[in-house]
Amino acid sequence: MSITILGIESSCDDTSASVIKDGFLLSNVTANQDVHKAYGGVVPELASRAHQQNIIPVVEQALRQAKLSKNEIDAVAFTRGPGLLGSLLVGTSFSKSFSLALEIPIIEVNHLQAHILVHFIKELEKEKQMPGFPFLCLLVSGGHTQIVVVKNHLEMEIIGQTIDDAAGEAFDKCAKVIGLPYPGGPLIDKNAKEGNRDAFKFSRPRIKDLDYSFSGLKTSFLYFVRDSIKDNPKFIKENMMDLSASIQYTIVEILMDKLEKAVKQTGIRQIAIAGGVSANSGLQKSLIERAKTFGWETFIPEFKFTTDNAAMIGITGYYKYLKKEFASQDIAPMARLPY
Ligand code: KG4
Ligand code: ZN
Numbered sequence: 004m005s006i007t008i009l010g011i012e013s014s015c016d017d018t019s020a021s022v023i024k025d026g027f028l029l030s031n032v033t034a035n036q037d038v039h040k041a042y043g044g045v046v047p048e049l050a051s052r053a054h055q056q057n058i059i060p061v062v063e064q065a066l067r068q069a070k071l072s073k074n075e076i077d078a079v080a081f082t083r084g085p086g087l088l089g090s091l092l093v094g095t096s097f098s099k100s101f102s103l104a105l106e107i108p109i110i111e112v113n114h115l116q117a118h119i120l121v122h123f124i125k126e127l128e129k130e131k132q133m134p135g136f137p138f139l140c141l142l143v144s145g146g147h148t149q150i151v152v153v154k155n156h157l158e159m160e161i162i163g164q165t166i167d168d169a170a171g172e173a174f175d176k177c178a179k180v181i182g183l184p185y186p187g188g189p190l191i192d193k194n195a196k197e198g199n200r201d202a203f204k205f206s207r208p209r210i211k212d213l214d215y216s217f218s219g220l221k222t223s224f225l226y227f228v229r230d231s232i233k234d235n236p237k238f239i240k241e242n243m244m245d246l247s248a249s250i251q252y253t254i255v256e257i258l259m260d261k262l263e264k265a266v267k268q269t270g271i272r273q274i275a276i277a278g279g280v281s282a283n284s285g286l287q288k289s290l291i292e293r294a295k296t297f298g299w300e301t302f303i304p305e306f307k308f309t310t311d312n313a314a315m316i317g318i319t320g321y322y323k324y325l326k327k328e329f330a331s332q333d334i335a336p337m338a339r340l341p342y
Contacts, residue, residue, distance in 0.1 A: 006324055007071065009062070009079045009101070010317025013094030014086025014114045015145070016045045017310070018057035022069035022076075023317035027125045030068035031307070031314040032061050043185045044175075051089030058097050065313070073105060078329070080320020083111040084340030085146065091336035099332055108329040110320040113342045117315035118142055118277040119153055121308035124318045134273045134302050141262050143286070144278035145171035145186065148215050148258070150265045153275075156322040159342060162269070163213025163261055170254055171280045173217035177224045177250045181239050191247045192283050198248030200285075203227070205253045213261050213268070217254070224250055255285045259293060266299065275302035282309035 005025055012019040012033075019033040034057040039045045066073065081098035084091055102109040119140045123133055134153070142149045148170045150163035168176070171188055178187020205223055208216040228246070231238040239246070266272060276290060287303055294301045308314060323329075 006321060007075055007077050008110075008317045008320040008324060009065070009076045010112075010313040010315070010320055011058075011062070011079065011081040011094045011098050012114070012117075012311055012313040012316045013054045013058065013090050014082045014084070015090060015311060016050045016053070017312070018054045018061050018093075019311065019313035020058075020062040020065035021313035021317040022065055022071060023124070023314065023321050024069075026123065026318065026321055027127055028314050028317075029071070030065045031312055032065040032068065033312055034061050040184060043179060045087070047087045047089055050087055051093055054090055054093035058093055062097070073101075076105065076107060078102075078108045078110055078320060078324050080110040080112050080316050080323070082114045082117070082316055083330075083334065084114065084337035086114055086336075086338065088336060088338045091338070095334070095336045103332070108324075109332070109334070110323045110328065111330040111334055112316045112319045112323070113340055114316075115142060115147055115149070116157070116159060116342050117319040118144065119151060119159065119275070120156060120319045120322070121277055121304045121315045122275050122302050123156065123322075124308065124314050132302070134275055134300075137271055138273035138275055138302070139262070139265055139269065139271045140275040140277055141258060141281075142278045143170040143258065143276065143280035145169060145175065147278065148217070150213050150262060152269060152271065157326065157328075162265060163215065165215040165217060166210065167216050167218040168221060170215070170217060170258060171278070173221055173254055174251075174280065174283075176221045180225050180228050181243060181246055188280060188283065191251050192285065194244050194247030195251040195285060198244030198246070200248040200252035202242070202245035203249040205250065207253065207257055213265050215257065215261060217257070220253060220257070251283070251285045255283070255289050258286060259289050263293060263297070266297065272298065273300045273302070277304055277309070279310045282306055
């Protein structure tokens, strides 16, 4: 029997819909929200309004690209959390109405679990190497930084996580200090390619076990730049590339050192990365280098699956459908959602 899932993602500032058939991607359409650029971060109220405007056209386009009609969808999977409550409500309410109208089940999806399951999205006429179980996943996004043991498609254990800021937040906040617009992570990455990563040194946090901390680094970067401007008002402009390369290198080394420790502790040598920050070229390079040194097998998502997208919700929905894990109509979204 064939299973076709409509995935809906609306946890932050991207409205996305995707159709997944038997684990294969048929479409993945995302509307980004430019409205937040002027504010230097996502404004929750504006995000919910934009989701409300975008959701129907995005779903229609996803169905059109998949060359399917609504009646051919077997279930609708939606992001229940974590995320911004007003944003989540739009996707949740849409999915409930869609399921009621078509008399099909709804499936709740944890956004973080979904980021990890991008490694199982199949595409027609494309070979893909998928990790076997168990594997380790470094999940790095704008809101989360976790090391996860993935035991099977739906069973995961967090063995390390940030105690304050997420890695993406560290990128974005440091980018803001040197005048880059939100989200600054991709711009730091671009600048870093032309800079010297050893130009400036920033101290690394000392946090126990496999946990992370990034708030101290952000503060020390801010103070360093502020003091340097006092001596040379053109400091940022003259050192933009080196500042970007040095802060990126520091963040990547912090991430990779704990990941290496996690490999030693667990003995698991299949290593995946996921989430928005997994698009970072410095992180990918460092992962590949360490993989060569230590004999790890690595899994790096394609760029289109790194940041928020509904294909990841659809694939998670597909695995939940196989287990008949359906939600009821009274389900509510949750800003914080453990897994
Ligand atoms: O996963 P995601 O799209 O949304 C969340 O669930 O948070 O991640 C967004 C985060 C932002 O902080 C953004 O700056 C960061 O991912 N990001 C990057 C890169 N591309 C996106 N950070 C560093 N380098 C990149 N190339
Ligand atoms: Zn995300």
